[in-house]
Amino acid sequence: MLLEIKDLHASIEGKEILKGINLSVNEGEIHAIMGPNGSGKSTLAQVLAGREEYKVTKGEVFFKGKNLLDLAPEDRAREGIFLAFQYPVEIPGVSNTNMLKTAVNEIRKYRGEEEYDAMEFLQMIKSKMKLVELEQALLSRAVNEGYSGGEKKRNEIFQMAVLEPKLAILDETDSGLDIDALRIVANGVNMLKSPDNATIVVTHYQRLLNYIVPDFVHVLYKGRIVKSGGKELALELEEKGYDFIKDDSGVFV
């Protein structure tokens, strides 16, 4: 098993957001986590990536058998977790290329692999750029600074392609994208899919799942997964709206 979440509780500023999440993800699987606004989807993504502002108050998370909650954010990334941010952060003065080169080499160092030199690195990222149809010019620009919404999201997927994570968590990567950008993003994710890695797609809309087909769909509501199923669950949600969840599982209302 790649990721195992057991009874995870997390809070921010004293307010409990996650109230007992249980989830198992195996290699080769795509999981979609859906749910209405404020249900805790992004919190789950951030907690897995190691955001310090969130306090885990109860529960356990194992990643490749290791206690994930013991690891610093950078070590989680080095172990193979990648978070595509809902709101990618602008970092003036730091070029995309430099950030990625540093990241790749820090990860390689951690894994005991030899660092890339400038040539090797450039060759590697060139092939990845094609994957998300990223313009060369974006590489030398400061990270996310002045990017359009679509460029920011494509840049996240580009970084994911470069870092080759074992587990990618896409936090509402589809929000605000036009259909072309959505296809590019989904295409990137599908091409990177392998029997060795897994993806958690956090989304508010079923639309993305027309392009990235999940093996499992989970509905998060008020900090708990209240329903799990196959890809047909997403369609049901689309049709009936989130209200049907409330009726179906009155305890959580």
Added chain:
Amino acid sequence: MIQKNEINEWYVSIFDDFERNLNGESKSPIHQLRKKAINDFSQLNFPTNKDEEWRFTNISPLLKHKFNLAINAPYVDKEEVDRFRFNGMQCSFMVFVNGFFSEELSNINSIKDKITIKSISTAIKENNIQIQKHFNKYVDSSAQIFTALSTAYIMDGAFIYVPENIIIEEPIHILFLSSSKEDKILSHPRNLVITEKNSQLLIIEHYAGLDNSTYFTNAVTEISVGENAVVHHTKIQEESKSSFHIARMETVQGRNSCFTSNMISLGGEITRNDFNTRFNSTGGESELNGLFLIDNSQLFDAHTLIDHASPNCNSHELYRGILDGKSRGVFNGKVIVRRDAQKTNAFQENNNIILSDEALVDTKPQLEIFADDVKCSHGATVGQLDNEALFYLKSRGIGEEKSRDILIHAFASDVVRRIKIDKIKDHIENILTEKFNN
């Protein structure tokens, strides 16, 4: 503790000895200037926090010391000096040790035929016409106590005169090295740079400590930028952490002239820079940028004044501070737009990053506008490293230390990238990496 007036008296009392050692010069016009300056000095008081211009900078630690004038320079060999050169940069090179010009360590042969470049003491002795015309004309020894002290004890510094139409592309690196042995010493680097019409010059004013001793550098630089002339000035201060550095730079700009100054400072115990530039005629451009990096109990104070005394001039100013420990930073940037200075463009910004809980910045941007058709803006920020950005970098597998280093470099880079010479940029980048990577 030594009383303040006692310190004043101390610097007056050493004048007699100084005068005796000048042999033969005492009748010269320059010595009359010295005598007037020591007289002015004795009438002035060292500033306290009650003086508006010194509100945030308490110089009492400086006034605890009775500094002596350096009598001669300690021996410094070439290898030692090479430490302070910019890794193979082609340049003309002037070296001063404890204020004394060192001919054997300097190399100014390649430009000697095109411009006048020599130690200012030589120029003074020769009664150079430009000295008569410009020296001490852009500063005010009768009102500025540290300038009065500088003029009273004027010894050495760089004198550069660039005639009309002469373009000097190779930078001139002026290095001031200091070190105190038994006596705590005081030196008065005094520079005069005159550029005539259509000329161009690139100078680096570089202050460095040979060790961690306590000394006092009281520097004054006067620069006249001629009509349509271009002067790029860089100041680098990497001195002993227990040194005191008080400096004034006064620039006057002619018609359509361009002046840029980039100041990079690692501070001392107390550092105060007064950088002023004035547009004497229309069409001028001026850029004043600065970056200071301080920690422990260092104090750094940048006072700048851009005087738009003529119309159609542009000024751009960016000062950034990075503060750690219990350090204190001051930025006081004044822009005056005078009544006739229509069509002025003036932009000023000061940003500071505080890395610790105890560091402090006082920032005071001031715009005084008397003309009505101008475009001016100013802004100041004080903050910490962006936590969102820090987490973003870490989530990509970059360690905490390295992530902080990347963000600090990025913050500094807006100033550093304005420096025209790559070798100097590299030098500054190395300083940054060394400072924040331990």
